[in-house]
Amino acid sequence: MDIVKLTLTKVPGLFLEAENITPDHFAGKNAQQIGELHVHLGNQTAKISDYFSVEGKGGATAADTRIIVSGPTDKVKYIGMKMTAGEIEIQGNTDMYTAAWMAGGKIHVKGNVDSFCAIGMTGGEFIVDGNAKNYLGASYRGDWRGMQGGKIIVKGNAGSDTATFMNGGTIDIGGNVDVHLGTHAEGGKIIVRGDAKGRVGGQMVKGDIFVLGQVERMMPTYIYKGEEEAELDGKKQLFKVWIGDMGERHGKRKGEIIYGKIYIPSDGAEGIAAATHVEKKKKLTEKQLDKVKEVFKDQEPTVQQVRTYIFDSFDVDMKPMQVSRLIEGLKR
């Protein structure tokens, strides 16, 4: 397997759209040819080599090509879009649409990713060591074909609208998810190892959602069906199962109606935390407050930015008004 090393040497002024950074585009090309591939900044077109240093060369095929992206790539979008094979390793953070419509191969992001990552994914593996923002594994705006296959693993938290219109594959979130999980889903499997913020499985037709922490509030269109054994992480375990969304159409299999299912561990289950209701912290500690001050020093952050930062970093859910007062306080 040949390796291409891309290092961001110039932080772009605008967001950089880099859909050409895939093993499919790099295969069969040397460093110079790879550097010639285009990137977009707003309505301007530039070359990869204008922003990245390129070392190494692509393999004979996409499957033989491994790309390592390093540097402050927070403002780079579309890495790995539509890739079919090979590997990409991203050492920092990336912006939106990373792994969008990915069909095969593997992408490993060691930092965080922004929204719309792995939308419409049909195959392969997408691993994020940090957090993902909204619409992870969802469908493109308006489309009814969200994630259809492959695997997404996010070790941290995911934002809102994760897995909208999902109809295949697996999403495994190590931390918490924000509202609207698996909306309109029609298949696939979602595992949330932390808490889900509510409106879970709204308008879901089919599919399985496991929430190993708590569901803040179950949708009124879900019915508690009782306890059921199901397999998770290679082990048979007992879950409390809700079925729904009762407001949606549902197909039949062998005379039985197939619903969407939400699984929450039963109290007695081994190795899995009970689904007890834990009030989320609403205030920051002195130490956390200092950290916020440090991060947003000399900036004029929006309420949303600060609120998201606090939610992602400290798992504290502050009201916008509280955050707004906090920002006022920071200025003084």
Place this chain on the structure above:
Amino acid sequence: MSEYIIKNGKVYDPKTGIKGDISDVCIKNGKIAEKVSSKAKIIDAKGKTVMAGAVEVHAHVAGPKVNEGRNFRPEDKLFTYQPTGKNTRMAGGFSIPTTFKTGYEYAKMGYTTVMEAAMPPLYARHVHEEIKDTPIIDEGAFPVFGNNWFVFEYLKNDEMDNVCAYISWLLRATRGYAIKIVNPGGSEAWGWGENCATVNDPVPYFDITPAEIVKGLLTANEKMGLPHSIHIHSNNLGNPGNFETTLDTLKIAEGVRPDNKFGREQVLHHTHVQFHSYKGDNWANFESGSKEIADYFNKNKNMTMDLGCVTLDETTTMTADGPFEHHLTSLNHLKWANVDVELETSSGIVPYVYDPNIKVCAIQWCIGLELGLLAKDPMRTFITTDHPNAGPFTRYPRIMKWLMSDKTRQNMLKGFKNSDKVIAATNLASIDRELTMYEIAQMTRAGPARSLGLYNIFGGLAPGMDADVAVFNIDEDRIEDPEDIEKAFSAADCVFKSGTMVVENGEVISNGNKRTLWVDAKIPMNQQVKRDVQMKFLKFYSMNLNNYEVSNHYVPNPYVIEVDN
């Protein structure tokens, strides 16, 4: 204005009867001319095909329904946008392209006149705003009359003079071109949660049947001597077994003679007949009824039809047939938009994927082509996709390929996942007719132009006609690969619109001088109709009458077809 002479091309022109003979076409002052001076620019068309600009008889390309389709299908635009070019603006979309892309794509295929098939009168201004923004092609729009309260009440009371006066007023008020009828009575019944599935189902409250509506509007159309006939999408569209409803509708026009001064020979145009030619009584035993429909058309020469060919694409269905779209969303479970247009019509939109692996879709594909091949008179049979309902209009070159090449059709048939079942349910496998270039010219130029009453202006290459001419890089006698047909018709070698070269080497080079066609029927408004219109606007419409009529600035470059009776 510049002069051109297109030299040595193979000319196909039903108007002058030229069937592929080598001939020259002269253009002078925007018209086809007998001869030109020595200063004329020479276009060498040796080994190429020369035809008049094509005429689109039925497509949904402008207005609120089309725009709502654009709004609610961002995914249709994804990866389709072309940036601003030298002569073109940014344009995109696949099944519901932007207005600019609509103009460019039609022009590139050699189409120079296009009819928007369903204009809700209440939103006529929106339709004309979009028409104005669609470059190059001349366009007209058909206001819908088949579910209109005025029409219902006048017909019910047998007041034919009032029907005519109202139609004349509405054509003027909306700058409309012809009488369009969509699911007569059914779209109004939809407002009551019902539908009219046969021609004898009465409309709730109004107690009038689809048959009475069609008969009444047909009579009015001929009494007024309009350039086009009634243009109908009959009841029960898209359902197995509906070919009987279609025949019942066509029978209403049996034996009626056309009465007009525009050279039109039909009294009824039935649109997207593919959707209306289904046998069987459910989706499992669904089969083609194209033979029955084509036989009837072949016998009755006072009717024309367009095909509505399924192109096996992902597309967007949109129609004033509101109940049908509700039915469709319950079948495919995709998103649905629905509108009630007050006293006039309803409307719905649903995306649809015609998947060649699904038996029903493959059968629909067969039916569209069968109708085109079984119909004996290409002057009465026109190629359409009911854009975007059965597929986008940009697939016309592909349909021409299918109609012209038996080999391509048979390969498609064999390649379907349910090939045997599809062949058993259709007639296509046993039809080996291959349409000629001349027949294509009849189906896309001369035929639609005559049916619209525009055959003295468009659709032909006789001196004095508008200089709408297309040159295609193909020679009928030297087609090695059927794919060349699709390629040639997708990007014309050059296209002239009213004597201006608008396309060269498949690229748009001019935005032309687009006109809007509308029909002034010149029947004065009588006192009763005037009062009825005012009363209905006071009592029911959400809009003031003064804000309803399409004022001149919406139609900056009109081409008025005047009716003198």
